Every structure is written in structure tokens, then in C-alpha cells.
Amino acid sequence: MIAGRWARGCLMLALMSGAACAAPAPSAVSNANEPPVIDPSAEGRALRLPFDAYKRTEADIELAERAVDVLAGQCLRQKGYSQPALPAVTVVEAPNRRRYGVIEPLVAEQAGYHAPLTSAEKERERADRARGGPRDAAERSAAHDCLQGSTGRVYVDAADSPLLARLEREIFEETRTKDVHVRSAFDAWRSCMRVRGQEEYADPLAAAADDRWQDLKSAQAETAAAVADVACKKETDLVEVWRRAEEELQAAAVKRHPAEFGEVRQALEKERAEAARIVQSTR
């Protein structure tokens, strides 16, 4: 993490992209060996549930990561190393984008059932790779010591609630397997898939889990299935039916456990405030 090492990577990046040392602007065109870059659509961004307010957002995680990076950088400087700070990345909130499988036509067309990268993820990856890693064992050891201490100062344990996670899983499975409206929507979706020449999977998650999609030879079939899947979800209103069923049960769960959910929110606010303070202290 010596500055010179990063500067070489940065120079190479700048020569290749024609950009300055900040990560280059993400492109919609991707290499064949990596997922395409597709930001969440309006539909993906709009998919919200009550529990979202009690979980780290993308912005929270990005802020916490930068706060750890700031503290680790300060720690490394005290040990005689230097490390440029990670750039801020503009994230898009879409916490449930892939919750019900593929729901966006562009993703289905370009990635099939596989997940695309977002611009923010791509930008962050480029920045991380451009910065490079430790040069030797001593630097690696120093970096790990600094990261260990910094991570412990930023992340708040109580922000990860086992109760919330368990309820979320239970509600998801309950609606998936027992809710009559969701089951009815699955039936309609299966019929639609059949009409479009696709297999009758149990539900959209089973379609996403077809082992055939691990084989590149099935890429065309995967794209066709994913495109049909998205169209059938839209035709049957499956996503909104499922989301409403979950929304009702999640809202009721929040009311049943006010103290526990309140503690989670407080922990998140504490973590968020401390991370923001650390990041702002460098400005």
C-alpha cells in the first residue's frame, strides 16, 4: 500500500481509460468474462419492505467501509506506510432487487439469471485494484493490524439482529409456501412460462437455481428462460403480490417486537453517525 505502487496502477489506469486517477466512469459494455454493469431499474429501486429500515443500506455499508479505510490509513501512516483514501462512490439503493429472482428485462436479456454488477460496485472494484495490495509480508501484517482495529471501531454488533434475520427468512418462506395469493400467482406464472415454451418450475427462485445455468453452453436457453420469466412476472403481477404479502407480515412483526427493532435502529444510527464523523474528520 505504498503510494508509489498505487501511483503506477493509477497511471496505467489513466493511460488505458484517458481519465484522471479517479476510477473511470462505468460502462454498460462489459468484457465477456465478467458480469455486465446494469444499475437497478426504477422497478428494482421501488421494491421496498418494512424491514429495510432496520438493515444497513448500501449507503451505510459504503460509509462504514470508507470509515474503516480512513482509520486504517491513519494507522498505516503511523507505521510508516502510506495509502491513498478510497474515493466516495455514489450508490443506488435497491435492497430487494433480486429478492424474487430476476425482475428487470435488461438484466434478463444481458445476464440471464446471473447477477449484474452495479456502476458503484464496478467503480469500487476498479479503485481497489488500482490501489493495489501490500508489497511484502511486513506491510501486509501492518495492514491487517490496522484493518482489525479499524473494523472494530466502526461496526456496531447490535446492528446485526438475529431476530430480524430469522423473522425475515421465516416470513419469506411462509409467503412462498403458504400464502394463497402468492401460491395463486405462482400457478399463473407457471402457466405463462409453459405457454412461452419454458419449464414449469415450482417458483421463480427455482428457475434461477436451474443447474443448467452453470453451463455456458446453456447461455441461450438461460436468456430465453429469464426473459420469459420477467415477462410472466409482469403479466401475473407476481412480484407485487408477493411483496404485499411480505409487507403485511413484516409490518406486523415490527409491531410485535418494538423494543428489539428499536434497539436495532439505534445501533444503526450509532454506527452511521460514527462512520460519518470519521469520514468527515478527513475533509
Next chain:
Amino acid sequence: MKKLAVAGIALVASFSVLTVSPAEARLADRNLITFWEHDDYQGTRKDFTCVSQQREDLGALENKASSMANASYSGVDLYSGDNLTGVRYYAAPRSNDSDFTNNGFDNTVESLRFRTVPCD
């Protein structure tokens, strides 16, 4: 989920408690997340390194993992469905979970994504 209170030699001590040999503990320091078949870090284990962001299936431990240790400095998103679908569970950097039952993820994780690549 608990933080891994480990650094340097303490890592070896901590992972010894988790019935992981010193050699494996050194491996665990290299930015990976490890899943175990049973609670308390027992049974078959499978390591995933943060060389690339997405691991879209857990192989032999798909739907069979009962505990995990994220020894990396990257947050890791765990998903209940293949190809990063279903419910997401965020494993914070340097965190572990000895029993997925408490959070409803026992025998559930099917795919994962490292948030920082490379992560060391």
C-alpha cells in the same frame, strides 16, 4: 453474529477454540469466508476467497452450511437463493456465526458476494 476478536497470534488462539488447526488458521487469515456443515465450526468446511466478487453457488455445502467465519476484511452478502436471489444476510467484515439457526439461515445459504475485491 459476533466480531472475530482476532489479530496476529490471537487469530491462532481464537481459531484453535474453533477446532481449526494452526495451519488452517493461517489460511483463514488470507481473506476468505469459511462455511461449516455443522454448528460450532464442525464438519465439512468450504473456503471462498475474495479473488472475485461473486460466488453463485456453495457447491457441496449449498443449503447445508450451519456456521461460518468471515475472516476477510470485506463484508459478504449471503443469499438464500442461487445466483444472488432470495433473502440477503450481510456478514460484516471479521465476523462469525457459530449457529445459523438463530437467524433462520441454517442449511439455507446458496450463493454469496464479496463486497470488496481484492480485500487485503
